[in-house]
Amino acid sequence: MMKKMFNIMLKIIGVLAIVMVLFLAIVFIVNMISSKSEQKKIEPYGQSVTVDGKNMNVTIQGNGKETVVLLPGFGTATPALDFKLLVDELSPFYKVVTIEPFGYGLSDETEKERSTENIVSEIHEALQELNINRYTLMGHSIAGIYGLDYVNKYPNEVNAFVGIDSSVPTQPGMDVKFPLKTYKFLNQSGLLRLIIKVSDDPYASLSFDDKTKEQMRMITNKNMNNDTTLNEMKNISSNFKGAQHLTFPKNLPIILFIQENNVDFEDWTPLHEGQIKDSIHGKVMALEGGHYLHHTKSKEIAESFREFMKEIK
Structure with missing residues (x-):
């Protein structure tokens, strides 16, 4: 009787294993076919500049005398489109340049290490290629880390720094080690596409x-x-740690737009207030919304930024 039960269990396990293999095979094939199909449907936008021998995609909108350079947060797959609502609010008054770093948007990938030093150098090279030498740096999320390094390296070029729920070097939890092999498997197997497909559409309710x-x-x-x-994910911990000794230059105007009630970080407001405490022109503005404030508060961000720039002149 026990032997019979054991054989039945083996058969069930065998059938489940075959089903799992077939499922993964189908997911993999569907992902390959869909990727090729979508590649043909992606419409080019912006322009390409040569950075470190590769193509970096940027968009430029507006003809204002002053320039605003937008930098995305980590994992924002298509920065130029993601920032579109904010760009539309800013571009009647400014020349707005959106940078798509390597690995993002329509830019090439790169094998160069994603250290803050390399990322900052590449952004600066892109702006040099565009002959843009004076600008306000406006960055979302992890761009707060890269931006902090940037404004200290190129103080004569940056007019002001604007954070959109920007990261702070001392925020807790950034020493985490990510399961990179798992993430890579999800991508290569096609399971990531499936997960995105069955998840809630993050853009559904947006404008x-x-x-x-x-x-x-x-x-x-x-x-x-x-x-x-x-x-870049592998380097997040070291990039945050490397920024902990940096502060914003005292004379640099800074305005930081942050979530009003950040459930993940109770000290979110004090952390940002600490960044401007020694600034001659520093301001923290709390807005009701999620981490991607520029999706829902683009008008408020643009208007408050314009007022801030008028006040400091």
Whole structure:
């Protein structure tokens, strides 16, 4: 009787193993076919500049005398489209340049280590290629770390720094080690596409037009967990640690837009207030919304930024 039960269990396990292999095979094939199909449907935008021998994609909108340079947060697969609502609010008054770092948007990938030093150097090279020498740096999330390094390296070029729920070097939990092999497997197997497909659409309730939303979805499928951004993920801990000795220059105007009630970080407001405490022109503005404040508060950000720049002149 026991032998019979054991044989039945072996058969069940065998059948489940075959089903699992077939499932993974189907997911893998569907991902390969969909990726090739979507690659043809992705519509080019912006312009390409040569940085470190590779192509970096940027967009430029508006003809204002002053320039605002937008930098994305980590994992924002298509920065130029993700910032579109904010760019539309800023561009009547400024020349707005959106940088898509390597591994993001329509930019090439790179094998160069994703250290703060390299990322900052590449952004600066892109702006040099565009002959842009004076500008305000406006960055979301982890761009707060890269931006902190940037403004100290190029103080004669940056007019002001604007943070959009920007990261702070001393925020807790950034010494975490990410399961990079798992993320890579999810991407290569096609399971990541499936997860994105069955998850809630992050753009569904936002004011992007349907065409933009579709382009964002396809570019997200293309870029999520690629080798370049996985390398950046590997360097997150060391990049945060390396920024802990840095402070914003006292004379640099700084305005930091942050979530009003950040459930993940109770000290979110004090952390940002600490960054401006020695600034001659420093301000923290709390807005009701999620981490991607520029999705829902683009008008408020643009208007408050304009007022701030008027006040400091």
